[in-house]
Amino acid sequence: MDVGALNALGYEDFLNIFGNIVEKCPLITAAVWSKRPFANMPALETAFYEFIDALPDSKEGILRCHPDLAGRDLQSGTLTPESREEQARAGLDALSSDEVSLMAQLNQDYKRRFEFPFVICAKMNDKATILRQLLERVGKDRSEERARGIEEVKKI
Amino acid sequence: MDVGALNALGYEDFLNIFGNIVEKCPLITAAVWSKRPFANMPALETAFYEFIDALPDSKEGILRCHPDLAGRDLQSGTLTPESREEQARAGLDALSSDEVSLMAQLNQDYKRRFEFPFVICAKMNDKATILRQLLERVGKDRSEERARGIEEVKKI
Structure with missing residues (x-):
């Protein structure tokens, strides 16, 4: 889309x-x-980043609006089309049942610890790196993970 | 729901x-x-109000997430269940075709003027007062209408 059309919307x-x-x-x-x-289009992207950074209190809220990776929404087909495509590209729609159980357990541990879900830009990772990151990040501290989650939202 | 159950969610x-x-x-x-x-439950309501009031820049964003009253979403059945029930209770699902056209025209005038839709708490009004309010409020100034719209969101 050219920027004239964008600004005319x-x-x-x-x-x-x-x-x-x-x-x-x-x-x-x-x-x-x-x-x-x-x-230009990058300026639109910057406007999103600036708005997210300016939100006083709701950064955790943004994270909580994200579905679990390889979670219930993917199994039941209730993901947004954008998320489904992204998770599929990372191979998360073709996990073995052991891998599904492991992801579910790690997601649950993560949420219990941080009170928001594990968020990672799936399209820039494959299932192996996603699992490795999840294992690593579940041990970090809360403010670090909140900031990291928001950075991942921006990449998405 | 009692407050213990609420806080345990x-x-x-x-x-x-x-x-x-x-x-x-x-x-x-x-x-x-x-x-x-x-x-208690009123404290939950207050938390929503305080959060909305603290949002620096996105109050117009909240208004823009609301559907037109008696608009396309009502006709095509794509409203959220909450909105559908609310609009139905105000009688907006049983307008004559002239009334539908008038509402559509006024909604459009309003949006052209203010760059956000007309928002009113439908459950506290019937179709006659909604039309009268729309006729009146389309002539007000922008900052007044933005504040008014947000107050209506809180009532909803």
Whole structure:
């Protein structure tokens, strides 16, 4: 999309196209629309980053809107199309039942410890690195993991 | 629900129950969960209000996540269950075709002028007062309408 067309979008079309840039958070997209005109597509990306960084209290909220990797939503087909494609690309839709159990256990440990889910940019990782990261990050401290999760959201 | 059960909810159950308190903004619910324990149910409501008031930049974003009243989403059945029930209770699912056209025209005028949709707490109004309010509020100024819209979101 060229930047002229981007800046000409009404907020409803803008929401239809970019509403799921941050999982289940069209609120962020709807607020970013106010920042038009954008100089170029990277400027749109920057506007999302700046908005997320400026949120005082809700960074953990953003993480909690993300589904478990290889979790119930993937099994039951209730993921957003964006998440399904991303998890499939990382091979998470073709795990053995042992791998599914291991992921589920680690996700649960992680959530019990941090009170938000493990978030990683699946499209930049495969299932082996995702499992390794999950094993490693479940031992970190909470503020470090919150910041790390938000950085992963930006990559997504 | 008693307050002990409320405070015992994990964030996933909390999101399942309260995720649509603010239309399409589970981010807000997910952030408010951090404020546990709540002294009582009104304290939960207050936590939502305080969070909305503290959002620096995204108040218009909240409004833009709301569907048009008696609009396309109602006609096509793509409203959230909460919104459908609310609009039905105000009689907005049983308008004549003239009334549908008038609402559509006024909604469009309103959005063109303010860059966010007309939001009113439908369950506290019937179709006659909603139409009257829409006619009146489309002539107000932008900052007044933004504040008014947010107050209506809180009533919803």
